[in-house]
Amino acid sequence: MNKRRSAPTLEDVAAEADVSRATVSRVVNADPRVSASARERVLAAIEALGYAPNRAARSLVTRQADSIAVVIPESDARVFSDPFFAGTLHGIATALSRTDLQMVLVMGQPDDGDGRLSKYLRGGHTDGAIITSHHRRDEFWRTAQAAGLPMVFLGRPFAPMAGMPYVDVDNVHGAALAVKHLVEQGRTRIATIAGPSDMVAGADRLTGWRRELRAAGLPDDAVVHGDFSAAAGAAAMAELLANHPDLDGVFVASDVMAVAALETLRRHGRSVPDDVSVVGFDNTDAAVEATPALTTIVNPIVPMARQAVGLLLGLLDGDQVPAAVTLSTELVVRSSSIPADRQH
Numbered sequence: 001m002n003k004r005r006s007a008p009t010l011e012d013v014a015a016e017a018d019v020s021r022a023t024v025s026r027v028v029n030a031d032p033r034v035s036a037s038a039r040e041r042v043l044a045a046i047e048a049l050g051y052a053p054n055r056a057a058r059s060l061v062t063r064q065a066d067s068i069a070v071v072i073p074e075s076d077a078r079v080f081s082d083p084f085f086a087g088t089l090h091g092i093a094t095a096l097s098r099t100d101l102q103m104v105l106v107m108g109q110p111d112d113g114d115g116r117l118s119k120y121l122r123g124g125h126t127d128g129a130i131i132t133s134h135h136r137r138d139e140f141w142r143t144a145q146a147a148g149l150p151m152v153f154l155g156r157p158f159a160p161m162a163g164m165p166y167v168d169v170d171n172v173h174g175a176a177l178a179v180k181h182l183v184e185q186g187r188t189r190i191a192t193i194a195g196p197s198d199m200v201a202g203a204d205r206l207t208g209w210r211r212e213l214r215a216a217g218l219p220d221d222a223v224v225h226g227d228f229s230a231a232a233g234a235a236a237m238a239e240l241l242a243n244h245p246d247l248d249g250v251f252v253a254s255d256v257m258a259v260a261a262l263e264t265l266r267r268h269g270r271s272v273p274d275d276v277s278v279v280g281f282d283n284t285d286a287a288v289e290a291t292p293a294l295t296t297i298v299n300p301i302v303p304m305a306r307q308a309v310g311l312l313l314g315l316l317d318g319d320q321v322p323a324a325v326t327l328s329t330e331l332v333v334r335s336s337s338i339p340a341d342r343q344h
Contacts, residue, residue: 091305
């Protein structure tokens with residue numbers, strides 16, 4: 001007796017059309033967010049395979065799909081205290097508001113030692129993922145990639161992979177702008193509170209700082225790394241003052257660390273900007289509210305997040321998307337680097 005042939009599944013259609021499961025579900029549910037070419041491939045696959053979704057299957061698809069994960073391999077304390085992540089989530093939520101996709105926040109410690117992030121991403125809980133705050137040793141995304149989950153990095157990863165696009169800001173140029181500004185103010189002993197060396201943003205901003213100092217013929221040995229937290233910024237500033245008491249300028253790799261550095265300078269009797277000029281990076285609300293107001297580099301967090309959503313939607317729809325998108329930045333001059341009466 002011949003075995004009864006099983007009915008084709010949603011996964012069968014996705015494989016036949018060379019698109020994601022999410023794209024098939026959108027075509028089945030008449031979702032307009034699918035490109036014409038992808039829709040044609042899915043419809044052709046449905047016809048070729050004889051796929052016929054019933055009401056129960058359609059309901060199941062609706063319940064299990066239509067979400068993307070925002071993956072942040074950081075502690076909850078860091079995520080909920082750093083304005084970078086608030087801007088990231090705001091940008092993603094705004095971009096998704098025009099769709100029926102829900103945002104799922106997935107957090108975990110760097111390195112994902114217990115595999116929680118990996119298990120979630122490969123478990124079929126979400127249609128795709130946006131990964132931010134990526135560390136060099138993070139491996140959780142590899143199992144998700146092997147499982148075929150569409151992913152986009154917000155911030156360039158250390159080892160860009162085919163099929164996994166990223167969106168970033170030009171961190172090297174931004175740091176160079178900061179140092180050039182400090183040099184133009186007559187500063188000759190310019191230190192930096194760098195970001196983590198295991199993150200591309202930290203490494204790139206340090207590269208820009210060092211490159212501009214060397215171009216100006218100035219020393220580039222005054223470096224202390226921090227983890228982008230306020231506590232790290234305060235401790236790093238104290239260490240720099242102890243080791244380099246002649247410093248007269250500081251480029252800090254994030255506004256959060258820079259604001260803490262301002263307080264440390266104040267406690268050590270250094271006037272900002274008369275004794276020491278300070279420039280941060282991010283242009284967050286904290287920069288405006290700082291005393292003195294913080295000169296900083298614009299980090300277009302919300303536009304980057306929206307671009308990341310656009311790339312991920314393209315992947316979900318089976319479209320060709322750019323491998324990388326890099327946004328430009330600019331310097332915003334405030335009182336921490338130049339007295340208000342000298343600003344033009």
